[in-house]
Amino acid sequence: MPHRNDSGDQIINLSNATIAQKNFTVLTNVDLHIQKGKFCYLIGKTGSGKSSLLKTLYGHIPLASGKGSIAGFDLATLKTSEIPSLRRKLGIVFQDFQLLSDRTVEKNLNFVLEATGWTDKTKITERINEVLESVGMKTKKHKMPHELSGGEQQRIAIARALLNHPQLILADEPTGNLDPETSNEIMGLLKRVALENNAAVVMATHDYHMIQNFPGEAIRCEDGKVSVLETTELFE
Ligand SMILES: Nc1ncnc2c1ncn2[C@@H]1O[C@H](COP(=O)(O)OP(=O)(O)OP(=O)(O)O)[C@@H](O)[C@H]1O
Numbered sequence: 001m002p003h004r005n006d007s008g009d010q011i012i013n014l015s016n017a018t019i020a021q022k023n024f025t026v027l028t029n030v031d032l033h034i035q036k037g038k039f040c041y042l043i044g045k046t047g048s049g050k051s052s053l054l055k056t057l058y059g060h061i062p063l064a065s066g067k068g069s070i071a072g073f074d075l076a077t078l079k080t081s082e083i084p085s086l087r088r089k090l091g092i093v094f095q096d097f098q099l100l101s102d103r104t105v106e107k108n109l110n111f112v113l114e115a116t117g118w119t120d121k122t123k124i125t126e127r128i129n130e131v132l133e134s135v136g137m138k139t140k141k142h143k144m145p146h147e148l149s150g151g152e153q154q155r156i157a158i159a160r161a162l163l164n165h166p167q168l169i170l171a172d173e174p175t176g177n178l179d180p181e182t183s184n185e186i187m188g189l190l191k192r193v194a195l196e197n198n199a200a201v202v203m204a205t206h207d208y209h210m211i212q213n214f215p216g217e218a219i220r221c222e223d224g225k226v227s228v229l230e231t232t233e234l235f236e
Pocket residue numbers: 021022024026044045046047048049050051052053221
């Protein structure tokens with residue numbers, strides 16, 4: 001059984017947490033409490049710890065010290081065997097899309113569903129159609145990733161992240177490889193699907209134009225610490 005630590009309306013709960021890569025401490029005294037359904041940016045200079053924080057949230061690196069719970073899983077006591085259950089509650093989107101290049105869009109999505117325990121072929125087909133519909137990519141089901149543009153590949157990656165109805169979407173610079181117009185489209189899409197699915201989103205970005213276009217709350221990594229601010233404060 002996963003270690004449950006349900007914290008009411010909060011999907012992310014870190015208290016006095018230390019984030020470290022191997023023996024290198026990246027962030028200390030992290031207090032972060034993000035409500036269900038909330039959208040927030042993750043900002044900070046290169047090397048400030050954004051990816052390390054995200055990796056801790058999805059169980060890729062262990063919590064070095066302090067308390068942390070994500071979607072009801074206790075990060076301090078998380079066992080390797082519990083990581084797949086945690087990941088099923090999360091959707092993860094990367095800058096470089098990370099689609100499997102040797103198979104079609106449909107087979108990419110099928111792979112994830114089968115790997116996360118889905119067996120009913122009819123339900124699998126239905127779910128693939130639903131997520132592709134929600135990102136406007138239903139007609140691309142039989143395409144190979146290399147036949148799609150960057151923006152289309154990211155739409156598929158977002159569809160993939162939605163497959164298991166995540167409570168939290170973690171996105172590590174999802175628009176970093178896209179032109180400004182496509183970035184805006186992807187951002188609008190991410191916000192819409194998160195709202196439709198009542199999922200919270202933490203999105204790492206360097207793109208201040210986008211932050212200006214879509215203002216909101218931001219988690220900032222700076223000088224080994226984490227703070228939360230309104231993005232409008234960045235442009236005062
Ligand atoms: N595997 C690792 N082993 C040791 N130190 C690491 C490792 N990965 C990252 N670091 C260090 O941890 C710090 C934070 O890195 P991290 O990748 O979290 O930064 P970031 O804010 O995501 O940067 P960027 O915006 O460039 O992706 C950096 O000083 C980096 O050198």
